[in-house]
Amino acid sequence: MKRREFLKSGTIFGTGLAVTGLSLTSLVMGQTSAASDKLPFEKVVKTDAEWKKLLTPEQFRITRQAGTEAPYTSPLNNIKDKGVFVCVCCDLPLFSSKHKFESGTGWPSFYAPVNKKNVQEKIDNLLSETRIEVLCNRCDAHLGHVFDDGPEPTGLRYCMNGAALKFIKDLPKKLTFAVA
Numbered sequence: 001m002k003r004r005e006f007l008k009s010g011t012i013f014g015t016g017l018a019v020t021g022l023s024l025t026s027l028v029m030g031q032t033s034a035a036s037d038k039l040p041f042e043k044v045v046k047t048d049a050e051w052k053k054l055l056t057p058e059q060f061r062i063t064r065q066a067g068t069e070a071p072y073t074s075p076l077n078n079i080k081d082k083g084v085f086v087c088v089c090c091d092l093p094l095f096s097s098k099h100k101f102e103s104g105t106g107w108p109s110f111y112a113p114v115n116k117k118n119v120q121e122k123i124d125n126l127l128s129e130t131r132i133e134v135l136c137n138r139c140d141a142h143l144g145h146v147f148d149d150g151p152e153p154t155g156l157r158y159c160m161n162g163a164a165l166k167f168i169k170d171l172p173k174k175l176t177f178a179v180a
Contacts (some may be wrong), residue, residue: 063141071106074162
């Protein structure tokens, strides 16, 4: 994405937050003025044809068809900068670089999402073992799986497909990411 497109998308996103009365901080932190079980964002629903226009074939295969990228192929594995990893489909903040760690698995791994309300987890029995699938809670994009062999403080390993994420470097200091 070119800088101009990125800045334009941020303006559109910010305008949308202003119209809904939410701030980016409340979105990331999962804070709303409504009931605690209400999502702090609207769901994004598109047809496969609409997603195909927005995503690369690999991104579509992974996020919309629950695919998996080959290990050690994502450039996001090497990111050490401060920032946030957002959904490639809808730009929802999902993981902070503060929670990223080297798992040795070949996929970007995190010990916690920026907010539990930003991801959903569901049982995945597609393979011989039962796993927990992780999806974006705004657009239902398949992100990867979560396992219970991660580091402290959570003991979890969110093993994500890099093609399902975009990295945004150097967010403003006023934004804090906390595990909710």
